[in-house]
Amino acid sequence: MAKIQAIRGMNDILPEETPVWQFVESTARKVLHQYGYQEIRMPVVEQTDLFRRSIGEVTDIVEKEMYTFEDRNGDSLTLRPEGTAGCVRAAEEHGLLFNQTRRLWYTGPMFRHERPQKGRYRQFHQIGVECFGMPGPDIDAELLILTARFWEALGLGNHARLEINSIGSSAARKEFRSALVDYLSQYKTRLDEDSQRRLDTNPLRILDTKDPETRRLLADAPRLEDYLDDDSRAHFEQLKALLDASGIAYTVNPSLVRGLDYYGKTVFEWVTDSLGAQGTICAGGRYDGLVEQLGGRPTTAVGFAMGLERLILLLETLGLVPDEANSNADVYVTAMGATTIAPALALAETLRNELPGRVIISHCGGGSFKSQMKKADKSGARYAVILGENELANATVGLKPLRSGEEQTTVTQSELATVLADTLAN
Numbered sequence: 001m002a003k004i005q006a007i008r009g010m011n012d013i014l015p016e017e018t019p020v021w022q023f024v025e026s027t028a029r030k031v032l033h034q035y036g037y038q039e040i041r042m043p044v045v046e047q048t049d050l051f052r053r054s055i056g057e058v059t060d061i062v063e064k065e066m067y068t069f070e071d072r073n074g075d076s077l078t079l080r081p082e083g084t085a086g087c088v089r090a091a092e093e094h095g096l097l098f099n100q101t102r103r104l105w106y107t108g109p110m111f112r113h114e115r116p117q118k119g120r121y122r123q124f125h126q127i128g129v130e131c132f133g134m135p136g137p138d139i140d141a142e143l144l145i146l147t148a149r150f151w152e153a154l155g156l157g158n159h160a161r162l163e164i165n166s167i168g169s170s171a172a173r174k175e176f177r178s179a180l181v182d183y184l185s186q187y188k189t190r191l192d193e194d195s196q197r198r199l200d201t202n203p204l205r206i207l208d209t210k211d212p213e214t215r216r217l218l219a220d221a222p223r224l225e226d227y228l229d230d231d232s233r234a235h236f237e238q239l240k241a242l243l244d245a246s247g248i249a250y251t252v253n254p255s256l257v258r259g260l261d262y263y264g265k266t267v268f269e270w271v272t273d274s275l276g277a278q279g280t281i282c283a284g285g286r287y288d289g290l291v292e293q294l295g296g297r298p299t300t301a302v303g304f305a306m307g308l309e310r311l312i313l314l315l316e317t318l319g320l321v322p323d324e325a326n327s328n329a330d331v332y333v334t335a336m337g338a339t340t341i342a343p344a345l346a347l348a349e350t351l352r353n354e355l356p357g358r359v360i361i362s363h364c365g366g367g368s369f370k371s372q373m374k375k376a377d378k379s380g381a382r383y384a385v386i387l388g389e390n391e392l393a394n395a396t397v398g399l400k401p402l403r404s405g406e407e408q409t410t411v412t413q414s415e416l417a418t419v420l421a422d423t424l425a426n
């Protein structure tokens with residue numbers, strides 16, 4: 001029978017790869033904890049309307065990327081393509097937003113039906129952060145300072161550059177949109193196909209087209225910054241001043257607009273040049289209107305999401321995966337002969353009690369001395385503990401260093417943990 005394979009664009013993350021994932025996730029947890037962010041966990045599936053109403057009908061995600069299906073009750077459900085909408089839904093549903101500030105984060109898989117390629121998958125993972133109830137640029141700045149600390153902690157300090165922009169209030173965008181459409185309509189036939197379509201649906205997205213001819217036409221187009229409302233302008237100036245004061249380098253990218261409808265005022269992306277076209281590793285912005293749009297009370301909000309596959313690809317590309325991300329075994333406990341199995345399991349338990357934090361592997365599955373020692377070697381352990389009938393009778397073990405040329409020694413079982421604690425510390 002033909003074997004069933006994984007779905008295209010949905011990856012298995014294999015045991016050799018999970019250590020680097022754990023490194024990234026635990027580093028993120030530590031940094032978020034330092035800033036007082038609380039974790040929230042949402043379901044992977046939501047009502048389709050949640051995404052339609054938040055992300056926007058005429059965005060790439062809603063138009064062509066969602067995994068939408070009817071469940072057995074006939075309800076239209078969607079595998080979440082991003083986390084913000086579900087986070088707002090959950091926070092609002094449980095009264096987390098009324099009259100208070102919140103700093104939340106989450107991690108997990110997201111689903112988009114895109115063309116799979118390097119750095120772009122159909123199931124991918126994000127760490128997302130959402131802050132509620134803080135209207136000023138101070139929290140925008142905090143998010144960027146936090147992210148910069150995270151890059152630093154991953155060893156990526158010099159490899160991510162920050163681009164920021166302000167896309168203003170929705171009234172300002174509306175005015176700009178019609179000026180942009182008026183201007184571009186004169187040249188409609190010279191625009192690339194995507195941009196022609198967007199002229200009618202989502203004209204702001206034309207600003208980040210990669211088509212050279214469209215880009216040339218855009219050079220003389222009306223500029224979003226000339227349409228900014230005073231409030232957005234002041235917010236943006238203050239944000240830049242806060243970033244300057246914090247030593248966070250950035251460039252203002254006037255064509256940064258983001259692909260989701262709910263953003264306003266501040267938008268930003270962290271970009272790397274080491275991953276080709278899929279260079280955005282973190283993206284976000286302010287979305288002051290979304291909570292209300294989803295039926296809640298007006299609540300200011302700002303957040304971002306980073307793509308973990310891209311981050312990990314970047315760490316691997318740059319050779320920055322730290323050694324400690326590969327958690328090899330420390331000690332491999334063998335059992336030579338049927339009567340030694342129970343005592344060997346017990347001895348391994350004692351070592352785990354005495355040496356918390358060390359990786360102790362018990363040999364299971366029997367086999368000759370030679371095959372057990374081969375497995376011990378393959379585990380990457382620094383020491384094999386050899387327990388045979390003789391050692392059992394004498395309450396000793398053989399302690400064999402596996403990574404140095406040193407001789408095997410005999411150690412009493414009662415001293416074993418202390419001896420290992422000392423030698424493993426070196």
Ligand code: ATP
Binds near residue numbers: 082119284310
């Ligand atoms: P892009 O322009 O690359 O399509 P996007 O604007 O659709 O990105 P967001 O919705 O802002 O992306 O998601 C935030 C981050 O999640 C992205 O910057 C990226 O790192 C990651 N990401 C988005 N889509 C994918 C995907 N299909 N596969 C892997 N990572 C993704």
Ligand code: MG
Binds near residue numbers: 259
């Ligand atoms: Mg996309």
